[in-house]
Amino acid sequence: MTDTRSVRAVLPHVGPVIDPSSSDGRAWLDAEYAAEAPLVRLNMVTTLTGAAVGPDGTSDSISNRVDRAILAAIRRASDAIVVGAQTVRAERYRLPDDRVLAVVTRSGDLGDDVFDRSSLEARENLLLVCGRADADVVAARAEQYGCDHVVVGADAVTPAAIRDALATRGLRRLVCEGGPSLASQFVADGVVDELCVTAAPKVGARAEPFLSLESGPDTRVAHLLVDDLGYSYLRLRPVR
Numbered sequence: 001m002t003d004t005r006s007v008r009a010v011l012p013h014v015g016p017v018i019d020p021s022s023s024d025g026r027a028w029l030d031a032e033y034a035a036e037a038p039l040v041r042l043n044m045v046t047t048l049t050g051a052a053v054g055p056d057g058t059s060d061s062i063s064n065r066v067d068r069a070i071l072a073a074i075r076r077a078s079d080a081i082v083v084g085a086q087t088v089r090a091e092r093y094r095l096p097d098d099r100v101l102a103v104v105t106r107s108g109d110l111g112d113d114v115f116d117r118s119s120l121e122a123r124e125n126l127l128l129v130c131g132r133a134d135a136d137v138v139a140a141r142a143e144q145y146g147c148d149h150v151v152v153g154a155d156a157v158t159p160a161a162i163r164d165a166l167a168t169r170g171l172r173r174l175v176c177e178g179g180p181s182l183a184s185q186f187v188a189d190g191v192v193d194e195l196c197v198t199a200a201p202k203v204g205a206r207a208e209p210f211l212s213l214e215s216g217p218d219t220r221v222a223h224l225l226v227d228d229l230g231y232s233y234l235r236l237r238p239v240r
Helices: 023-032 065-076 085-090 121-125 132-145 159-167 180-188
Strands: 007-011 039-047 080-084 100-104 126-130 148-151 173-176 194-200 219-227 232-238
Touching (some): 023 065, 039 065, 039 180, 065 219, 080 180, 132 148, 148 159
Parallel strands (some): 100 126
Antiparallel strands (some): 219 232
């Protein structure tokens, strides 16, 4: 994990140096990443060689303080965080206290870490998302966890079905945090309105790229931030 204390905008214009750990810096990030519904964002971190994780097998080792501050701002601007169950287990997620965590799963198995790291009250913010074929087993897990679940309108859980099912619950500002497989599906299916990508100035081996696409959308840069260690923070919007 790398530490840094300042970030600034360079596109669409050069801005002042910001300390994201300060109250003013947090307010500045909240303004930069404010979002109106409906909106589907993707938020991922990658190395220059396309890896979504570092040598410890998690994204934490390629992240830093600014990246985590931006992640927090994006989450504050969202109604729900969408993530795959494998990522919850691998990244040792904790349940948010003020946002819905919508976990896409076939088994409902999230492991023990997520509950060990979270308050009992936060289980109210957990939502298991599955297709019809897995509804019974996921419903049983949801009852075990003391949380809710939603069955999307198809056996195959598509990004559009996830988006539409969450929208019926009033969750219309979404951020998909992956992992790579789920993130790639969201981009490939054309449901992502904005890609928030942190590029870490690191190289290294990768088991799979952070996005696996046969073809991707044309994009334009909405804004670009850089920090004092050479990390860049892109917001890309598909050209439609």
